[in-house]
Amino acid sequence: MLPNKKAIGIIKKYMNLAINNNFFEEDFNEFGKKLVRELIDKNLLVKTGDGTYTLKAEDEEELMHSKIGALKEAVEKFAIPSNIKSRKNPKVLDLCSGFGYNAVAALHFNKDAEIDMVELCREVLFLSLCLNIPFKEHEIIKNSIKNFFMGEETKNLKIRVFNEDARKVIKRLDKKYDIVFHDAFSPQRDPILYTVDFLKEIYKKMNNNGVLISYSSSIPFRSGLVEAGFVISEGPSVGRKRGATIAYKNPSFEVGRISEIDERVIALSTVGIPYRDVHLNAIKEEIIKNREVEREEFKRTLISLGKYYSTKRIKKGNIDNEFLKIQKMDLNSSEVIKKMRKLLLNRNEILKQTLMQKNIY
Template identity: 65%
Template sequence: MLPNKVAIDIIRKYMARFEKGEDIENFRKDLIRDLLNHNLLVKTEDGTYTLVSECKEELMHSRIGALRESIEKFVIPSDLRSMKNPKILDLCSGIGYNSIGALHYNKNCRIDMVECCKEVLFLSLCLDMPYEEHNIIKDRIKNFLEGDASRSDINIYLEDGRSAIKKLEGRYNVVFHDAFSPQRDAVLYTVDFLREVYKKMDDDGVLISYSSSIPFRSALVEAGFIISEGNSVGRKRGITIAYKNPSPDRKIRRIPLTDERLIAISTVGVPYRDPNLNLSHEEIIKNRNFERMIFKKKLLELGRYYSTKNVKLGKIDRKFLEIQKLDLNSTQVILKMREILGV
């Protein structure tokens, strides 16, 4: 999912001036005004800006604040401040809010920014933000757009996350998974992509996502992550926090009991898949729908099918409910429930 096409066209017009060598200060305010006049750039409640997406009724960030969302959904839950020289993978880095926030909380961060839209990166050069670390990100983006491909503590990969993940060196302590919602674009929410991310993470690594999607959380479990839930920010459901190999003393908050059941024994829990990391969103959704149909058929044959409503209400075999009473994390609960389900 990309920003609105008209917004991209407007940004390209000003990018052409930059590419010809003109100083950004000569036109950056004109670009902002142009986008605002077309209702394609929105000022959020914390004073920072976000773009309207391809789907005109949706924004690229929450109205509560683009920078606030970054800090409260990604930076603080990752516990960056306590880490020494953390290495971060910023997936779908966009304007750069997550990377800016990370540097604000820990100046020793090493960051790989992955973004598929050059125009969004360029827009960051034209915006003002309250954190001085924005200047660090702006300098790196500017150098990158001018052709500097050298490696540094902050690197930019202008490509689909699925192709980028294969070439990245990895050993990430933190992954900011900030892709657009899986309902709109599921390509970075598949079991197969998340397995690649898992491989690139340090043993103590943590992945943070604003999404609480059931198929996404199911995919994380299948990819090997220990899933948990963080606080909600600007929405009803909490964020997703997924660990590769958490230490025994780490307190891991379980996801809602309803979610555990839906992931483990309901067709809603069938994850997204993309075996060769090359399918479109539409193909991924079509394949998942087919897999759900096959899964439902198997459950019916075994006499173990429960409607989504009954799963949510807990009107299921008590064996599953007893597992949820155990002192386990959500991933362990889900795997035990699936074992009993036997499919």
């Protein structure tokens, strides 16, 4: 999903003028302010709680950032939980980099950070040049974005800009990352960057001590992270009811658990079926539909095994005690989920069931 169509149309007009006129050299500030004013007047660019701005999404119900504050979210939900401050020369992959709030916050906490920004929408990148994010590091990000627009080589730069679908760019990236900011629009509206297959590609590009952060706590997303090999834990809940997600590649320390209810729902309920996109090129409608089909199949299998529980029962913990015992073990959430799933889908039982159906057993 992209930002609001009307907004993109307006930005495009200004963007083409600026590019054709070499960014007006001295006068760009006034030009940028004019664009910002027009978007605010048309109620497309919206002020958030900390005074920084966000844009409406294609689906106007959704904004690009939290209402509580776009920069506040970047600092409290992404930069601080990533522990970027105490990492040495961290390499950051900023997926869905948008205006660059997360990149600005990353540099603010660690000036040595190397950042690869990946953003599909050129107009969003351009608008960043016209905004004033109140951290001086925004100037560094603006310079890189401007270099990108001027067609200058960014290959050896500390901050690189990739204006492409993240699913295409991910395989080509030549670095291993310590931190991944995953900041796509919500999986309910657009799951293309929340699939197991895309998450597996991210996993391959991360260092062993790497961490991925997303504001989303969606069950199929967390389930996809577990299937891709991550150890999942709960992040801060800035401006939302549920916490963000912090996922580690191979943590060398004890990782906090997500809630026991979420562990059970991911492992045992059809809600825990993740999104899939094997060739990394499906459209969102296809990904959503395929997941629905897989949920139905999973439900049928569980019913035939006599192991189907409604999500309500799973949430209440009104299930076989063997599952609850796993949750009392000294394990991280990903281990708990995998163990519960294994118990649920005991291979021998499934084989027995299949043979019985074929009248062989």
